[in-house]
Amino acid sequence: MKLFRGKTFVWSEPWFFCQRIRDRSDWLKALLPALLVSCGLAALLLFRGVNMAWWWTILLALGGGAAVQLGIEAAFLRRDISIDETKIEAFGNAGQFTSYASYPIPQITWLELRRPEEIGMRFGMLVLRTSTDGGVIGIPTSISLEQLARTLHRMGVPVALSGWAAPSDAERDAPEFVYAAAPEAPLENARVDSVPEGDRNLMPMADMLIALVIGCWFVLLWLGLLGWVGVYLYQQRQVLGIWTILASAVFMFASLTIPFGYYELFGDYSSAQYLIGAARKRVQARSESVIRSFEDRTFAVEIIRRDTWGAIAPKVIDFGFLQVEPDRRRFVYEGNAERWTVPLAAVKRCHVEEVQYGTAGESATGELRAFVVLEVQTSAGSHEAVLRVADKEIGKATDNRRLRKARELFEAITQDA
Known part of the structure; x- marks a missing residue:
């Protein structure tokens, strides 16, 4: 018997999901404790004869009443959802107040995933019934409903999704987006050449250091x-006192969420844009480059x-640009190490491969x-490449973003093949 079960899928509900889906009768039931406490x-104040104005x-x-209601609601503001091989759990925690719901997998008789457009909200919804109970769980847009449906289906849950x-x-492990050339179709030959050593300069160390500074400057x-504030607090420790210094230290530590949040939202994007822009200029400067100008159907890709x-850090063996030229019925690739010219009639097979690393959903260590x-x-003979946008x-x-980008690349390569 396992003492600890790994999570199959995890996420956090959208903020205020439980409150946003309530109807009038649900709100009356939810506010009843606050109303009773207020009354x-x-x-008590009136019958005790406390001398104060009526207002x-x-x-x-x-x-x-509001304090009681806040305590009750706090645990339902944003619940953490987890799925393992035995149950679906919804847990909310706000200090002394907690909320918990558990739905055993074998007891689920019906489960439906509803898309945001179906419920008129900015998030999705999971609705389920068990042999004794039922429940509703919010699903943020960062979660792929199709992937969640496949996961639940593999666990034996009767799941529905429009x-x-x-x-x-036979189809369970097959890729969803697949192109294969007809067996009787004649294949042309693609040309795959090595880039001369002197031109392998798309990612020089100087550019990588500049990109690092651009991404991490904030x-x-x-x-x-924070270092300057720490030195100041140390110098003024006799004047400020221990409690002021401790409170300042807690605030300084909590404030680290600001710069790292900035990096996650903007820093990684800024550094990538700089590297891609610098690489484009070097590609155009090459005398034998197969890409002379950059158009809408050009993708920055890694091989x-x-x-x-499936490793913690997939190994990138080349970086470059793939450009689709539908009028010439081909696509070309100009990379740091390789250069391709591929007629569409040379494509034998192309598909989108989904690889789950770690726990699915919004796990901090999974993707x-x-x-x-x-x-x-x-x-x-055959030449295979694994591409990532x-x-x-x-x-x-x-x-969802990673899936969308891969599907856009797949469709650009195969739609005219």
Whole structure:
């Protein structure tokens, strides 16, 4: 028997989900404790003959009811959701107040995932029934409903999701986005060449250091500011007192969420944009480059070594740009180490491969990775490459974003093949 079970899927509900889905009758039930406390407190103050104005009595009674209501609601403001092999759990914690709901997997008789557009909200919803109970759980937009549906289906849960069908046993592990050339179709040969050593300069160390500074300048500035404040507090320790210094230290530690939040939202994007922009200029400066100008259908991509795509840090073996030229029925790739010219008729197979690293959902150590696996015919035989879109967007990188970028690359390569 396992003492500890690993989580299969985790996420946090959207803020105020439980409050936002209540109807009038639910609100009346939820506010009943606060109403009873307010009435009881007002009656106590009146019958005790406390000498105060009537409006002050009402304010105190309402304040007492509001405090009770806040304590009750605090544990439902944003629950943490987890799924393991035995149950679905919803847990909320606010100091002394907690909320907990557990739905055993074998007892779930019906479960439906609802998309945001179906419920008119900015988030999705999980609705379930068990043999004895039921429940509603919020799902943020960062969670892929299709991936969640597949996970629940594999666990034996009867799950429904609009636009999604449960895969058969044969289809369960098959990629969703697949292109394969017809067996009888004649294949042309793609050309794969090595870039001369002197031109392998898309990622020089100087550019990487500049990108690091661009991405982390705010973090470094904030750490320097905290260091200065720390020195000042030490110098003034006799004047300020221990409690002021301790309170300042707690505030300084808590404030670290600001610079690291900035890096997650903007820093990684800024550094990636600088590196991609610098690499574009070097590609255009190459005399033998297969890309002369950058258009809308140009993707910054990394080539990943297949046996590392499930590792903590997949190994990048090349970086460059893939450009689709539909009028010439081909796509070209100009990288740091390789240069391709691929007629669309040379594509043997292309599909999007989803690889889950760590716990699915919003786990701090897990992520759903999406790669485009491309196989083309060359004069020397088949040539395979595992591509990952390297371009970044402002904001936190989510599973849905990674999937969308991979699918956009897949569609650009295969839609005219």
